[in-house]
Amino acid sequence: MINYLKQLNITEEQIAKLNSFLHPEILENLSLMQNNVMEVLSFLKEFGVKNIFDIVKFRPDICFKNKDDLIKDLTVFDKELLLFVFNNDIDDLINFNI
Amino acid sequence: MLKGKKLLLEIINNALLAYQSGSNEQQIAFNNTELKAFLSTYKNPPEDIINLSDEMLKNITEFIDPIEEQKKFSATIKYLRGIAELNKNKEEKMLFNEQQKIKLIALEELIKNVIQHNEYLIEHSKTRSEKEINKYRKILSKIQNEEIFTAKDYDVVENIIHNETPNDAESNLDLIYTYMNEFNARKLQNKKEDQKEIKEVSKNDRTVIIKEIVNSLGINYDTLNMQVKLKFLGIKDLESFSNLAKFLKEEIVNKIDSPNITGLIYLLTNSNKNLIDEVITEFEKSSIEFKKLLNTGTTIFSEKGLKNFKNNKEIFVKYQVSLKKLIRNNITILTTDPDYLKSIIRLLEEKNINVTTIFERIPFLLEPKGQNLIEKNLKILDMYGFDVNTFFGENPIYTILGSWNLASKLDFFIEVGLNEQIHKSNDPGLELKNLITKRIYYAYKNNYGVWTNGSQYLSKQDESLPFEITRVSVPKILKVENEEYDQIILKNDFLITEEIIEQIKKDYPIMHLIDEAYRAAIYTEAPVGILKRKTEYVFGTQIISRLKVFKVFKILIDLNLDEKEALFFAITYNTILEPHEYDFINDAVSKIEIGDNYDQLLKTA
Numbered sequence: 237m238i239n240y241l242k243q244l245n246i247t248e249e250q251i252a253k254l255n256s257f258l259h260p261e262i263l264e265n266l267s268l269m270q271n272n273v274m275e276v277l278s279f280l281k282e283f284g285v286k287n288i289f290d291i292v293k294f295r296p297d298i299c300f301k302n303k304d305d306l307i308k309d310l311t312v313f314d315k316e317l318l319l320f321v322f323n324n325d326i327d328d329l330i331n332f333n334i
Numbered sequence: 335m336l337k338g339k340k341l342l343l344e345i346i347n348n349a350l351l352a353y354q355s356g357s358n359e360q361q362i363a364f365n366n367t368e369l370k371a372f373l374s375t376y377k378n379p380p381e382d383i384i385n386l387s388d389e390m391l392k393n394i395t396e397f398i399d400p401i402e403e404q405k406k407f408s409a410t411i412k413y414l415r416g417i418a419e420l421n422k423n424k425e426e427k428m429l430f431n432e433q434q435k436i437k438l439i440a441l442e443e444l445i446k447n448v449i450q451h452n453e454y455l456i457e458h459s460k461t462r463s464e465k466e467i468n469k470y471r472k473i474l475s476k477i478q479n480e481e482i483f484t485a486k487d488y489d490v491v492e493n494i495i496h497n498e499t500p501n502d503a504e505s506n507l508d509l510i511y512t513y514m515n516e517f518n519a520r521k522l523q524n525k526k527e528d529q530k531e532i533k534e535v536s537k538n539d540r541t542v543i544i545k546e547i548v549n550s551l552g553i554n555y556d557t558l559n560m561q562v563k564l565k566f567l568g569i570k571d572l573e574s575f576s577n578l579a580k581f582l583k584e585e586i587v588n589k590i591d592s593p594n595i596t597g598l599i600y601l602l603t604n605s606n607k608n609l610i611d612e613v614i615t616e617f618e619k620s621s622i623e624f625k626k627l628l629n630t631g632t633t634i635f636s637e638k639g640l641k642n643f644k645n646n647k648e649i650f651v652k653y654q655v656s657l658k659k660l661i662r663n664n665i666t667i668l669t670t671d672p673d674y675l676k677s678i679i680r681l682l683e684e685k686n687i688n689v690t691t692i693f694e695r696i697p698f699l700l701e702p703k704g705q706n707l708i709e710k711n712l713k714i715l716d717m718y719g720f721d722v723n724t725f726f727g728e729n730p731i732y733t734i735l736g737s738w739n740l741a742s743k744l745d746f747f748i749e750v751g752l753n754e755q756i757h758k759s760n761d762p763g764l765e766l767k768n769l770i771t772k773r774i775y776y777a778y779k780n781n782y783g784v785w786t787n788g789s790q791y792l793s794k795q796d797e798s799l800p801f802e803i804t805r806v807s808v809p810k811i812l813k814v815e816n817e818e819y820d821q822i823i824l825k826n827d828f829l830i831t832e833e834i835i836e837q838i839k840k841d842y843p844i845m846h847l848i849d850e851a852y853r854a855a856i857y858t859e860a861p862v863g864i865l866k867r868k869t870e871y872v873f874g875t876q877i878i879s880r881l882k883v884f885k886v887f888k889i890l891i892d893l894n895l896d897e898k899e900a901l902f903f904a905i906t907y908n909t910i911l912e913p914h915e916y917d918f919i920n921d922a923v924s925k926i927e928i929g930d931n932y933d934q935l936l937k938t939a
Contacts, residue, residue: 259702265633265666271594272629294738297664297698300630305662320778325785330696330733331771 237267241292244277250289262296273299276306283310284319290326298334309334338513339477341506342491345498346474352455353467359456365393366452369445376445379438380430384418386411386441394441394448410437470494482521483514543572547579548602551587553595565603574606581607589624597628604636613640620657631665638669645672649679655693664697678705685712685722688730696736711735713829717881718744719865720762727761734766739785741829742908743770745879746785748869749909753877757865785908819903823889830885838888844897845887847926853880871905874918878905898923 238251246254255263266273276299277288285291291298298306310318313332321328368390376382391411395404414434421427430438469490476483483491491510496503544566545555555563569575582601590597601610613635617627633639646668650657660667667675678700682689692699699708711734712722718741726732734740747753747769759765777784839846852873854866871878886904891897902923906916 261670261702262666268596268600268632269630270596271592295698297666297701300664300666302626302630302662317775317778321774324777324783325739327738328770328774328784330736331767331774333695 237263238270238292240270240274241266241277241288243274244281244288246289246292254289254292257293258296265300266292266296269300272302275303276301279303279306280322284315285322287323287326291322294326295329298329338509338511339517342495342510342513343474343477345494345506346470346477348454349470349494349498350467350474353470362452362455365390366449366456369394369449369452373442373445373449376442379435379442380414381418381421383411383415383438383441384422386415388412394444397444397448397451407437407440410434411441414438480517480521482518482525488514540572541567544569544575547572547576551579551583551598551602552593553598558599562599562603565599569603575602578602578606581610586610586624590628594625594628597632600632601628601635609635609637609640616643620661622658622661626661627665631661631668633666633669640669642669642672646670646675649675650693653679653690653693655690659694660697663694664701667693667697667700670700670702674702674705675700678708681705681708687726687732687735691730692732692735696732699732699736707738708735710827710829711737711740713831714740714744717829717831718748719757719868724762726763729761729764731764731767734763734770739824741881741885742785745882745908746773748879748882749877751877753865753869754862757862819890819893819895820907822893823886823907826889828885828889830881830888834888835884838884842887842891842897844901844926845884848883848901849880852878852922873905873922874915876909876911876915876918878909878919882907898926901926 238254241251241254242248258266277291280291280298281288301309318332318334321332368387372385372390375385391408395408398404398407414430414437417428417430473487473490473494475481476487488511491514492507495506495510499506548555548558548566555566558566579602582598586601587598613627614624617624627634634643649655649672650660679689682692698704715722715725734743737743744766747756747766752769756762756765756769774784776782835849839849848871852871854863854870854872869880871880871883883901883904886907887900890900890903895903902920905919905923911919
């Protein structure tokens with residue numbers, strides 16, 4: 237269902253982890269909305285985010301955001317600071333209203 | 335098999351003949367009387383044959399099969415009767431040859447058989463009803479048309495055989511059932527093959543039609559995975575499917591800039607024109623683009639999704655949630671199970687948490703698993719000495735409820751001496767949130783890990799980040815793979831409670847000793863004293879989170895690590911230590927002996 241994430245260098249092992257960690261409803265949404273998920277995650281990867289796996293695991297809601305809306309949210313903060321948060325601890329994104 | 339078939343046909347034909355003969359029963363009886371009378375005088379066949387009338391001969395030869403033989407036999411008998419007539423008036427008689435004598439014996443046998451047969455007909459013609467005879471005819475028709483015998487037919491045949499051949503019923507049934515079974519088996523096999531062929535042809539036709547319909551929407555059917563193909567092939571009503579595809583092509587596809595294949599497939603397999611129209615009408619008022627709905631909230635186009643949304647709409651209205659904000663921040667909440675939403679709202683209200691704020695600012699907490707996360711974080715707050723009812727002040731910021739590792743953040747602030755500051759604040763929730771933000775900025779500016787002292791966040795993929803600090807000294811003591819244990823601890827979602835702590839102290843006296851010896855020496859009942867004794871150890875100048883120590887110790891002990899090693903690892907886990915602090919803890923753990931009394935231990939502390 238979410239094998240398409242391999243295109244973003246998420247490994248087979250990580251996909252297995254996601255399949256066991258995420259709620260089936262979230263997995264279904266990730267599968268159904270793969271166009272949007274790929275658009276958002278590809279953008280984040282290009283933005284400099286290395287922690288794509290953690291985004292899907294801990295903050296799948298970001299994957300279901302509209303890319304343009306997400307860009308607006310991100311531009312409020314310093315890019316380097318955001319990348320530091322993204323690549324360090326996804327948990328802290330919420331403190332930046334993301 | 336042929337024997338059985340022949341026997342069954344013979345029995346049924348005879349029965350039908352007997353039934354048909356029922357109307358001229360008297361004639362048969364008369365014929366039989368004549369034949370019997372003839373036989374009684376048939377002592378010297380070459381002469382007595384003259385008593386056989388043409389009518390009698392006709393009645394006898396009717397039973398000979400085939401018809402050609404009837405005529406041949408009849409002609410021979412008439413010829414012999416003519417000789418017998420001639421001999422009657424002649425002194426010198428013509429003699430019969432051996433062949434002719436045999437024919438006369440055969441005639442006698444034939445007459446006997448006919449008499450027996452006629453008697454049978456007379457006896458049985460009275461016992462068959464029209465209904466029964468129809469059953470006989472049905473079986474006969476089945477044999478002639480080579481139709482499969484049903485279980486009911488087996489019962490009918492059994493009755494026929496018992497009725498018509500009561501003395502040989504069992505042996506006859508053996509032969510007849512063998513025939514019926516073999517016939518059925520052969521027939522079913524042929525039928526199965528025929529059906530398979532028909533099915534394959536029809537399946538192929540369906541696939542071609544479905545493929546054409548799917549391709550008409552710009553979706554390459556051949557490239558779809560098997561799961562999707564099976565979904566399409568499972569569609570029963572091809573006409574409706576075709577109409578839906580036509581509708582999508584004419585009305586919907588142009589509303590999507592780039593092809594959203596999975597979205598279109600979802601509409602084809604889970605939606606219909608009415609549902610789509612309803613969703614469009616519903617969101618037109620809020621100026622929500624169709625494309626956005628399909629891309630980010632696909633499930634709303636299903637019957638269940640739309641039903642959930644309609645129920646959830648009442649909740650959104652009740653809590654004055656902006657639909658636009660919700661769609662922007664987490665559209666999937668629209669179609670979440672309303673019962674789940676209600677249960678999570680109950681939990682939030684019990685803790686005086688503003689539901690609208692959660693909906694609009696942290697909607698991911700309303701996703702599945704969100705409730706577990708909220709409950710877990712509320713328990714953590716309680717365990718770390720906070721009153722969850724007053725934790726969030728007048729301008730509540732609930733972001734920490736969405737934290738996956740709140741406990742380690744609290745451990746961090748305890749160990750840098752900020753525990754009291756958070757608790758003393760009028761708005762501990764805001765204070766904690768501000769400290770978290772400050773820590774992030776500080777770590778960012780100084781290239782430190784935010785919440786780690788080297789044991790990196792579990793899934794961090796970039797190993798080259800500059801803020802990584804390696805905990806070099808610990809492995810020398812422990813002789814274990816620290817990284818492996820770090821990961822196990824990080825993965826472990828285990829929540830420490832006072833009950834678990836008491837149990838650990840009972841099971842492992844070393845923990846009882848450490849708990850007595852290194853808790854903060856504030857023995858007042860003032861809140862700060864209770865808090866510090868609940869949450870802190872003091873090793874020289876270093877504060878260590880008590881709850882962290884118990885949690886990590888329990889995890890490591892469960893992995894069969896030595897008690898002292900587990901304790902040392904637990905104290906130093908994720909802690910930034912100066913060399914003298916490290917030495918202090920090392921000494922403290924080394925000195926603990928289970929046999930020591932508390933006074934001695936306290937003196938060394």
